[in-house]
Amino acid sequence: MTVTTPQVQPTKCIDARGMACPGPLLTLIGAIRAGQVGDVIEVLSSDLGSKTDIPAWVAKAKQELVGVVEEEGYARFVVRKAK
């Protein structure tokens, strides 16, 4: 699992901690769709499924995974809307 510290400023931050799988992923997808190209969405998720789901969706949807940061009990997923 890559741990990178993105220097970018998120356009929007979503705290999905405590949300059950696949909630955090669905919330991210909604935010990406509602946003503009170039927007950076950060999602905080304590759900284990997100660790595989979010990167898988980003790859499939051809979006940009800026980085994943492991925190205590959760992870931050930073995604840029590429299209």
Added chain:
Amino acid sequence: MMDSDGTLSLVLFSGTDDRLSAGAILAAGAAAMGRPVNVFLQYWAVDAFRKDRVTADHGAAPEAGVAGAKLIRESTQGPRHWSEILRQAKELGDVKVHACALSMELFGITKDDLDPLVDDIEGVASFMGDASAGPITFI
């Protein structure tokens, strides 16, 4: 041949909350990944989608036992209910929910008796036509 964009078809037979949740989550995951989804409701699943009882306690499969059934009941409240997950799946992607005409006749009900999540009533041949583009999974 596995097509990562291919249509996924799910037949929901069981009317218990655990199996319906499993079906809803699979549909949501497929929709999230851009795959069209067809859901075909048969028998007890049709009954569970009746609008007067969608969020009622549908119990769990026998393998859940008493403790498992309680766990399922607690984890399917409000926004985590399978009907809500399916609603989100429909907003997210191409997800169609069809009720089996035979099961509708069995219960003596019409489309008006069903939750609006159900798009239409179909016979099995129509469903097989919709499902021909990919695998069919029975839950």
